[in-house]
Amino acid sequence: MTGVDTTKSFTLRDYDLAGTLTSGQAFRWEACNQRWTGVIGTHWVRLHPGPGSLTAETAVPVPDWNWLTHYLQLDVDLDEVTRTFPDDEPMRAAVAASRGLRLLRQDSWECLASFILSSTKQIVQIRQIVALLCERYGEPVAVAPACPPAFAFPCPARLARATEAELRACKMGFRAPYLLATARMIASGQFDLARMATLPTETARTELMQLPGVGQKIADCVLLFGYGFQSAFPVDVWVMKALRQLYFPGRRVSRQRLHRFTATHFGPSAGYAQQYLFHYMRTKASQPAKRAVA
DNA sequence: GCCCAGGTGAAGC
DNA sequence: GCTTCACATGGG
Numbered sequence: 001m002t003g004v005d006t007t008k009s010f011t012l013r014d015y016d017l018a019g020t021l022t023s024g025q026a027f028r029w030e031a032c033n034q035r036w037t038g039v040i041g042t043h044w045v046r047l048h049p050g051p052g053s054l055t056a057e058t059a060v061p062v063p064d065w066n067w068l069t070h071y072l073q074l075d076v077d078l079d080e081v082t083r084t085f086p087d088d089e090p091m092r093a094a095v096a097a098s099r100g101l102r103l104l105r106q107d108s109w110e111c112l113a114s115f116i117l118s119s120t121k122q123i124v125q126i127r128q129i130v131a132l133l134c135e136r137y138g139e140p141v142a143v144a145p146a147c148p149p150a151f152a153f154p155c156p157a158r159l160a161r162a163t164e165a166e167l168r169a170c171k172m173g174f175r176a177p178y179l180l181a182t183a184r185m186i187a188s189g190q191f192d193l194a195r196m197a198t199l200p201t202e203t204a205r206t207e208l209m210q211l212p213g214v215g216q217k218i219a220d221c222v223l224l225f226g227y228g229f230q231s232a233f234p235v236d237v238w239v240m241k242a243l244r245q246l247y248f249p250g251r252r253v254s255r256q257r258l259h260r261f262t263a264t265h266f267g268p269s270a271g272y273a274q275q276y277l278f279h280y281m282r283t284k285a286s287q288p289a290k291r292a293v294a
Numbered sequence: 295g296c297c298c299a300g301g302t303g304a305a306g307c
Numbered sequence: 308g309c310t311t312c313a314c315a316t317g318g319g
Contacts, residue, residue, distance in 0.1 A: 024300055119301035125317060126300080173315025178302080215302050236300035256309090278300070 004063050009055045014078045016100030017049045023279045024123045025104050025225050027114050027130045028153075037147070039134075040071050041107060044143045044150045059142040073105050084267045090246035091273060094280035101279055103272055104225060108193050109186070110153040111226030116179050116213045117172050118221075125171075132170040137162065159183035178213025185211060201229045224271040233262040233270045242277040 021029040021036055029038040036047040045068065048055040056068055069075065078100070085091045117133075118126050130153075137158050138151030159167070160183045167176035185191040191211060196204040201223060208219040216235075223232035235243070235258070243258050247265075266273040 115300075116302095118299090120299050120314085121301095121316080122299045122318065124299095128317090168315085171316065174302095174313085175315080213302065217301060221300070234300070237298085238300065254309095282300095 004061045006059070006061050007055060007057045008065055009053055010069070010074055011053050012074055013052055014100045015049075015054070015072075015074075015102060016098065017047060017054065019098060019100065019279065020102045020104065022123075023101060023275065024282075025275070026106060027123070027127045028134070037150075039141055039150050039152060040067055042139070042141050042152050043067060044141045044147075046144065046147075057144065059144050059147075070105055073102060076102070078102065081269050081272050084269045085273050085276075086265055086267060090242070091276070094242075094273075094276040097283065098276055098279045101276060103228075103275055105228055106225050107153070108196065108222060108226035109156060112182070112193070112208075112211070112214070112218075112222045113153070113159070113179060115218045115221045116182060117175050118218070119175060119213075129170055129172050133159075133167075133172075136166075136170065156183045156186040160187035175213060181212040182214070196223075197227055201231055204229065205232070220271075224274075230269045230271050231263075233266065233274045235259065235262060235274075236278070238278050238281045239274055242281045246277070 017036065018031070021038075022031075026038075029036050034048070036049075038045060038047075043062065044059045046057045048057070054072075054074075056065070082095055085095065113133075114126065114130055117129050121129070134151040134153055137154035139154075141150050141152055143150050159179065162180065162183075164176050164180055167180055170176075172179065182191075186193055191207075196207060199207065204227070205216070205219045205223060208214050208222055209216065214222075218234075220232040220234035223229040224234060233239075240255075240258065243261065244253065247261070248258075262270065262274070
């Protein structure tokens with residue numbers, strides 16, 4: 001039957017795949033000579049970016065590719081998004097430095113669990129923890145010939161059956177009881193993740209913060225990366241640094257004031273703007289000392 | 295050794 | 308209300 005295949009090409013423009021997959025939204029993508037391998041739901045997939053195109057390869061034939069186009073948000077017009085950003089020097093610099101940076105739309109549970117594990121961890125370490133968790137508790141998925149085994153992200157019910165000691169053995173330290181308690185609340189039906197998508201942003205945030213280990217920052221990450229609430233604006237140490245250095249240099253401004261600033265200054269796609277600031281600060285910091293931009 | 299990492303929750307003012 | 312601290316683990 002035509003249309004059921006293991007490869008497909010997509011045309012795209014203004015999409016920095018490498019930057020997007022490594023920008024601290026998702027933690028499961030592996031690079032191997034210009035190609036990216038990952039698992040989306042139960043689909044193992046390998047992505048080959050080309051000029052103005054993207055070729056995707058799966059292990060087994062798939063009848064449709066909506067799971068992929070949705071995850072990568074291929075239908076989003078990036079110009080339309082960046083046009084809503086405030087026209088100020090920091091945003092212009094951040095956008096110029098990260099052409100084609102995108103937001104993914106991830107599974108809300110994987111996103112929630114991953115970010116519970118993210119607190120005061122570097123992205124490399126989050127990746128290690130998540131990899132261990134998937135190897136030990138995730139269902140194996142079919143991979144292309146000669147590829148290392150791959151696993152789905154473990155479902156809440158599976159993690160709910162684990163012990164705290166078992167989770168700590170995945171190197172997640174003090175985050176283990178948070179992840180376990182949250183998995184149990186979801187597996188038991190006490191908390192309904194699907195319902196979040198139907199709520200106003202602020203209500204959904206308040207609800208998510210009822211989960212153990214979830215404060216405002218992690219709730220905002222899940223709202224933005226897992227549900228697509230475009231106004232959610234996660235403020236981590238890097239974004240805080242960006243706000244202070246780029247918008248309030250040399251001034252003592254309270255966290256609360258900065259939060260209020262983020263709620264009004266960045267427009268309807270504030271979360272998207274936030275990702276540019278985050279990526280800008282991180283990539284700028286990893287460069288050899290450069291003269292500060294006025 | 296030291297400081298820091300996509301923080302949170304509890305305890306102390 | 309706001310500030311301080313403990314919490315595991317590993318990178319630079």
